[in-house]
Amino acid sequence: MSNILKSALLGTALTAATATAVMAEGVELEITHWWTSGGEAAAVSKFAEAWTATGNTWIDGAIAGSGGTARPIIISRILGGDPMAATQLNHGRQAQELIEAGLLLDLTDVAEAGGWADIVNPSSLLDACTLDGRIYCVPINIHSSQWIWLSHAAYENAGLDVPTDWNEFVASSGDLQAAGTLPLAMGQQGWQQNIAFGAITIAVAGLDAWKAVNIDKDADVARGPEYTAAWEAVANARELARESNVQDWNQATNMVITGTAGAQIMGDWAQGEFAVAEQVEGEDYSCLPGLGLNPVLDTGGDAFYFPVNDDADITAAQKELAALLISPETQVSFNLAKGSLPVRGDIDMSTANGCMQKGLDILADGGVLPSGDIAFSQDTTLQIEDLMAQFWSGDMSAADAQESYAQLIEDAD
Amino acid sequence: MTVASEPPSHKGKRPSRLFKNWMAKLASLPMILTALVVFVGGTAWTVTYSFTSSRMLPKTSWVGFDQYERLWNTDRWIISIKNLGIYGICSMILTLVIGFSLAACLDRKIRFESAFRSIFLYPFALSFVVTGLVWQWILNPDFGLQNVVRGWGWESFTFNPLNDPNTVIYGLLIAGLWQGTGLIMCIMLAGLRGIDEDIWKAARVDGIGTVKTYVMVIIPMMRPVFITALVLIASGIIKLYDLVVAQTGGGPGLSSEVPAKYVIEYMFRAQNLGQGFAASTMMLCSVVIILIPWAYLEFGGKKRG
Incomplete structure (x- = not known):
């Protein structure tokens, strides 16, 4: 019962947010995530800036509380037929059943066009987004716990x-x-x-x-x-x-x-x-x-998933956003703000601090493990x-x- | 309107009982349907799916009693049940005793009665989340009660219930009592006011003491009030969740976990609907086991007598 209530409340809150959002040219995409602390909010605004720069509109659906609070809300909205355009989840098995139920957008064509298989390092991140050979999410960053x-x-x-x-x-x-x-x-x-x-x-x-x-x-x-x-x-x-x-x-x-x-x-x-x-x-x-x-x-971390949508314009915009999130410029600006490691090894992170450099060196040496979310x-x-x-x-x-x-x-x- | 209120005429037959007051029945149909579909239907659905291995989405893959077997082999569930037992028994007794005592004191026609009544009832206006946070701060050793008392010069004073696994449940109990007794007091006070003055006069004539009059005469007369209070307290105990989340988050470790929290976490965080449903079915069972004998005694007995 409580998830219905939550999604109803959230729906109301978001309707209010949509109403006040500045109308702009292009497509409006609503993106949900749980990045609400100071550094996290600064990081997500880098995405929003990059997306707004393409002439589209980013409707921010931040959900306060950690992933444990936000994930059930996000999942119940997708299940309840009120999907957002894109959402943060941890890559791994959290979305597996949603994919099996056909509720998430297949991004394989975007991935092939962008050559993700070659640029994503470590490749296990992309594997975590893959089910039966199809790719369903964009890895955003790497967080490690050790x-x-x-x-x-x-x-x-x-x-x-x-x-x-x-x-x-x-x-x-x-x-x-x-x-x-x-x-x-x-x-x-x-x-x-x-x-x-x-x-x-x-x-x-x-x-x-x-x-x-x-x-x-x-x-x-x-x-x-x-x-x-x-x-x-x-x-x-x-x-x-x-x-x-x-x-x-x-x-x-x-x-x-x-x-x-x-x-x-x-x-x-x-x-x-x-x-x-x-x-x-x-x-x-x-x-x-x-x-x-x-x-x-x-190599835990965050990934973006795109729930299936009937509207062809939104679907096209979802794919555009997917490609943007993993582009070199966005990866650098986002990860520097977030303090996490980028998902691609071919970009310049020389401005990162000593701890991040240590992490980057380990990634370059291939010292990676699957995260608990994946295992x-x-x-x-x-x-x-x-x-x-x-x-x-x-x-x-x-x-x-x-x-x-x-x-x-x-x-x- | 006159046409509608005329009884339907069936020659030679009494009108069927089903169509008696049919307007009223029609009007209550939405409520009846809601009750059947939402409450009974929802309950039946939950119980049914507790016998499946449903994970994030409900699936009909039957596994028999596996979910229940796992549930009763889980330490966290056993700890939850024990905690609810301790909290339930203490909360039931203390709420009734404190609530009645306060009501009896206020009933002695003291000065500023309405002011006291407001003060005692005031915590009830706060949500459990606020209550939990307030008491988390009060019981925090570094800036709460312990710190204040030490500031008065009693340096060795130690009162830190929330960080000790053995006492954390009593820390919750304090907050629960603080929040809930006011309402029970008000209900008791209303009950006491409903007692005829003549009873007191008769007791005084017979030379029965005040306390004895309360215990032997007044309390038995207040049976319906006590039952109302009991039902309110019991439902509050079973659904204990938000107070725990706000005050301790179930910690330290698992030492203040409660069954409702287990249900929510396994349904949504662990994405294991089957396990969550099994736990909620057990909660329903415990309510039914208590409720049915009581309802039988309370209502069945009256009909016979």
Whole structure:
């Protein structure tokens, strides 16, 4: 019932928005997304500017709240027969059933005309948009989660050197605690704890074990010794983050910025917070991709999908927009504002900061992994996040958690 | 109009009961249809699809009781049920006790009664979302109650229920009680005002104390009022959702999860309709299990007697 209500409310809000939008020549496209924080809104306005420059109209359908709030609204609008012209979703399996139901526009001809197969790097991003050989979405950017952010102020206060990898961080955590600083800041939400778990697993259990579990869904490996070591490391990290009472990820990032916490494991979107606080990479904070041990990045991110529309003009405009979103100029301006990595390797990103350069180097070296959104269904993802939430906030033993996790991997789809 | 109100004449036969007051029945037809289609139909549809493996879209791929098996093997669901149990029992008892006590106090013809009544009822005018946020701040150790008391000089004072998995549900309870008791108080007060003055006089003549009169005489007389209050409190407990989302988000960890939140998250975030439907069917079952014996006792008993 609530999704109908939500879409009705949203519909009303959007009608109001449409009415006040300035009428212009060309086609009006309504684009929904959940980029509402300062940096994100600045990034999306780059798209809007590029689109308006073509003589068309961009009707902004920003939905406040995170993807968890916005996604059901977006999906229920598509299902309910009130589709927007284009919408943000995370590429991966979130839209698979919508594609199977024939509700999303086939972009294969645009992709072939633009030679996407050659320019999109890593190619797994395009694979995530592909179902049965047809392409249904435009990858926009790459966000990766395997980063640890270290506060220089916290380490200077304790008279310590800033660690250069996870092992050094763990070794120095005792001294940090003795100096009255919380070693690890952690927002008490399942998805953040899952990010930390994923990053620590890649660092401790190694890439092969991680791939066996996340890609091949091998429950035996999830029960094996590599994962036992990983779970023990996570249990140790839990103790390092024990005093962290914050909920939202940006509150945890703020603890690193102010030096009340030594580090945070969070995706590269945390950079936006450091930028807003006018911190300088290398002076005020450091970033270590892959926790400094295994420099690999997953390739989650955002993509645009275009729901099927009866109006031929709108369909043509949708394809025009699809081509525009992946064009070199738009990719550079958008990703610099967003702090994310571009989906094509053939453009000049030399103005990006040190952390982004590290990310670009890893991408160029091919150190990429599929993201959780691609590897697991939303259902499995939520079950894993529930387990993480339970584990990090309580006293569950590493062995019990490992067994529960292996069970989830066994049932995963 | 006179033509319409004339009873239909059937020679030798009594008019069928079905067509008696047919105008009124016609007028209520939309409501009857709404009730049947939306409530009964929607419920039946939900229960039916809880036996399928529907993910984002409803599909008729039958899997028997698999969704229920998974549901009852999920820690999060068990935690949710336990939380609702604790919250439900405490909230039911405390709301009734506090609501009645406040009403009885106001009924003693105190000064500024209407001012107190407004103050106690005021929280009810706020939504659960606002209530949740306000109490999240009040219970926050860094700038809420704990900080204030420490500021008064009691340095070791610790009151941090929302960050402890064992006590977080009581933090929710405080906010729930703060929000809900005012309304119950008003209903109780209306009930108390409905009691005949002569009862009090008779009790005074017999030399029965005030408290004893309340407990032994007045409360049994207020049975219908108590039932209304009970139904209101119970429905509030079952649909507990927005308060949790606003105040704790289900945390820390899973320690303040509730069943309604499980349903919403598995239907929309996990895109697993079958699992969400199974959970909502279990919620319906629990309501039915409580409701049917009670309705039987309450209404069935009266007809016999």
